Amino acid sequence: KNQVEQSPQSLIILEGKNCTLQCNYTVSPFSNLRWYKQDTGRGPVSLTIMTFSENTKSNGRYTATLDADTKQSSLHITASQLSDSASYICVVKGQGGKLIFGQGTELSVKP
């Protein structure tokens, strides 16, 4: 069964600290992997899209990694800010273009 599992389910960190969110997937065949940020009460916003051949991709303070062999991805946030508080959703695109969403990691950045 095609699944996307994210961990941790929730995370609290202090402003200025770094953190890493994990995404494991069983989707096969694999087309690409996406990370989205979703603020409370808003729609998700795309952070990165990584294809099979890409190992690392950065977008400002966000860096995503992908290991297609182990079917794992991570999203690293550097020097966190209060505005980083949000849900981070990992999405894998599989066969036929179907998008499979993880349940998200709820990040809370405290002052």
Add this chain to the structure above:
Amino acid sequence: DTGVSQNPRHKITKRGQNVTFRCDPISEHNRLYWYRQTLGQGPEFLTYFQNEAQLEKSRLLSDRFSAERPKGSFSTLEIQRTEQGDSAMYLCASSLETGGNSPLHFGNGTRLTVT
């Protein structure tokens, strides 16, 4: 604002009533998607359109749900005889699908509460 627009932002309705939501995608985008999201979960696929053609519907979508995209522009999602279990955030997204790596652009959703 040239992003995806959804209306209304909030809808409260009584069980058994019909509701209709509207989505205006980014103008040049050929694909339009509807998702449903409940608290603490990722979005759940409902249906999508390529231009005006509805190409796929989730098996989870009951016959009380119907979506249209006349002329390949805006889309409407109608829920008939609403139930309390329909309470959720309904998200619309659009994309310009070319090579398969196009990001989805989401609207801010319509939050439905069925009392």
